[in-house]
Every structure is written in structure tokens, then in C-alpha cells.
Amino acid sequence: MHMTMRWFGTGYDSVTLAQIRQVPGVTGVITTLYGTKPGDVWERETIAAMKAEVAAAGLTLAGIESVNVHDAIKTGEPDRDMYIDHYIATLSRLGEAGVSMVCYNFMAIFDWTRSDLAKPRRDGSTAMSYDQRIIDRMDPEAMFKTMQTQSQAYTLAGWEPERLGHIKKLFERYQGIDGEQLFANLTYFLKAIMPTCEQYGIKMAMHPDDPGWSVFGLPRIMTCKEQLLRLITTVDNPYNGVTLCTGSLGTNPHNDIPDLITALKGRIHCAHVRNLRHNGPGDFEECAHLSADGSMDMFAIMKALYDTGFDGPIRPDHGRTIWRERAMPGYGLYDRALGVCYLNGLWEGIQKMSQRVSSKT
Numbered sequence: 001m002h003m004t005m006r007w008f009g010t011g012y013d014s015v016t017l018a019q020i021r022q023v024p025g026v027t028g029v030i031t032t033l034y035g036t037k038p039g040d041v042w043e044r045e046t047i048a049a050m051k052a053e054v055a056a057a058g059l060t061l062a063g064i065e066s067v068n069v070h071d072a073i074k075t076g077e078p079d080r081d082m083y084i085d086h087y088i089a090t091l092s093r094l095g096e097a098g099v100s101m102v103c104y105n106f107m108a109i110f111d112w113t114r115s116d117l118a119k120p121r122r123d124g125s126t127a128m129s130y131d132q133r134i135i136d137r138m139d140p141e142a143m144f145k146t147m148q149t150q151s152q153a154y155t156l157a158g159w160e161p162e163r164l165g166h167i168k169k170l171f172e173r174y175q176g177i178d179g180e181q182l183f184a185n186l187t188y189f190l191k192a193i194m195p196t197c198e199q200y201g202i203k204m205a206m207h208p209d210d211p212g213w214s215v216f217g218l219p220r221i222m223t224c225k226e227q228l229l230r231l232i233t234t235v236d237n238p239y240n241g242v243t244l245c246t247g248s249l250g251t252n253p254h255n256d257i258p259d260l261i262t263a264l265k266g267r268i269h270c271a272h273v274r275n276l277r278h279n280g281p282g283d284f285e286e287c288a289h290l291s292a293d294g295s296m297d298m299f300a301i302m303k304a305l306y307d308t309g310f311d312g313p314i315r316p317d318h319g320r321t322i323w324r325e326r327a328m329p330g331y332g333l334y335d336r337a338l339g340v341c342y343l344n345g346l347w348e349g350i351q352k353m354s355q356r357v358s359s360k361t
């Protein structure tokens, strides 16, 4: 595995590449062109500048998160072919620049969703949380506004302000699109982009839905083992894979993540590893990466990645806001750096124990 951190780009992130470079064991970043909109064709020069900036800091560009998919592709509207052509053009330019992993999602309207971006925790930190009872009392517009007012003035990935103005129209566009239709539109998209992925060696890494159930009645098609297996078998191409996001899949306590990792062996192209704590059905909060702080067994997750030979980029995910850091919710430096150290510690332990066992046999 290659340990990385997500970085949103100069001007968008409170964290600098120079800081990331000093986190032990981090070799690269996963970044994006935050200023682009879904459907745009990315400029060659901008891609080259992004790559050069990362390289100048002594880091590698381990992948892009995300190249967002235009709603016309998700809903299967007549202009989807044009947007697919744009997506292919962006992929080709990224491929020419040597990018080998692209994370994306196929969520209807909302990317990840939380009811509170700064819930106070007993240790004095704050963390993002989700309570279905709160969401049930909100309409989509109110939720958009909550996300924006709590964002510490940063633009949150997937919550770009221009989407707020179109929220009603967006809901109209998704009327009549059920899970089967959304999946059919995904299949159409993947079949169209796979030749380009093969040509440039770009691994597509589908991000699971977060949370892993329907919000505001919208379809969700990437929430569990069956759905992820359906994704990789329907378009059975090694470049069609998954982002193993423990925080998203872990929102549903019935998802057995180590088992899922084993089932997806060879098709996990990127890993987001973090913990969360379940407070009750549909009610969870993010926490420190440490197993003891949440509901997940982080050792078992790292062990499953190790045992299945995972060799892609991995990153800590949302952290708590600690030590009075002023940063984008979930994406401060401090708690994610602690997450890196913890995950690296687990990995070293697992690796050395496994090597000892195999040298004795």
C-alpha cells in the first residue's frame, strides 16, 4: 500500500503540501482540480501544474478524487453522450499525465451527508455526525444550508454552492429514476469509458454511498457487498473497481468490512480507512481512527487489506477537529496525521508478524 493524504489544492485547503510531506510514511496525495465543475473537460496545462506542484513538494500524485460525474449521465438524459465524451477527454488527459487512479461516485444529488459537522465529543474535540431523525425533519434545501453554514467557510467536496440554486430542478431530474435505472445508467457510462481506462492504465475506483441507505427518497446503489460485487461483475474489467471506504460502508453495522475486502480482492483500487461510532439505528458519529474509540475493528480491516495483497493508495479519512485547528470539517491536518501514524503502525505490525510466521513455516 502507499500511504497518502487527501489534499484539496492551494487556495482550497488549510493544509499545505509541505505539512503533508512531514507526516511519517506519507508518500503522495490524492487531489483534484477543485475549481472544475462536473462535465468540464480538464485543461492539460492545469493538470500539468497540479502535478508539478505536488512533485515540487516531494510527493507523488497518487490519484484523483474526484472526477465528478455529471447528473445527465446519472439520469441518462439525451445529452449524456456529450458528457461521457467530456469525461473520456478528461481521463485521456489525466492518463497522458500519468494518473493511474480516479475515484468517483454515482450518488444521486448528494455526495456524503451529515446532520452535524461539529458535534462536540467528550474529549473536547468535535466530529461530523449523522442522525436520521434530524435529517427526517429537514428538507433538502435546509440540509444544503446546514452543510454550508457549518463548513467553516470552506467549500465541501460534493457540496459546491452552485448546486444549492438548482436543488429543486435536480430533484425533478431524478424523478422516476429508481435503483435499477441508476445502475443501468452507471453500466452504460462504465462500458463507454473502459477502453480509455485500458489505454492509459487508469483504475476507476467507485466510492460507496454515504450513508449507505436512501436519503430523501433518492436511490442508493453502492451500499453493500452484493451491490459492489454487482458493479465489478456487470462490467468485469480489472480497471472497474472500488474505493474501499470503511466510513461509508461502516454506516451500516451489518456490513462486514473484512469480509467485503476479501470478496473484492484485486478490485480495490483505493482505500479510505477510518472509524466511526454507532449510537443507535441511523445514528452515528465520526471518531478517532483508533479501534477503541469507535465501533470498527481497524486491525481486522488492515489485516484483510494486507492478506489480499492490497497495493494501491490508502488514506486516513475524516478526522475529528482537535487542538483548536481551523480547517475544513473532517479534513484538518492533526487528526488525520494521527490516523496515518496509527494505520502505519497497524500495517508494520501485521507485516512483521506475517513475515515471521511465514519464515517459520
Ligand code: DNO
Binding pocket: 065, 066, 103, 104, 105, 111, 112, 157, 158, 207, 330
Ligand atoms: C467525503 C468524501 C466524498 C468522496 C466522493 C468521491 O469526504 O468521502 O466526497 O470524495 O464521494 O467521489
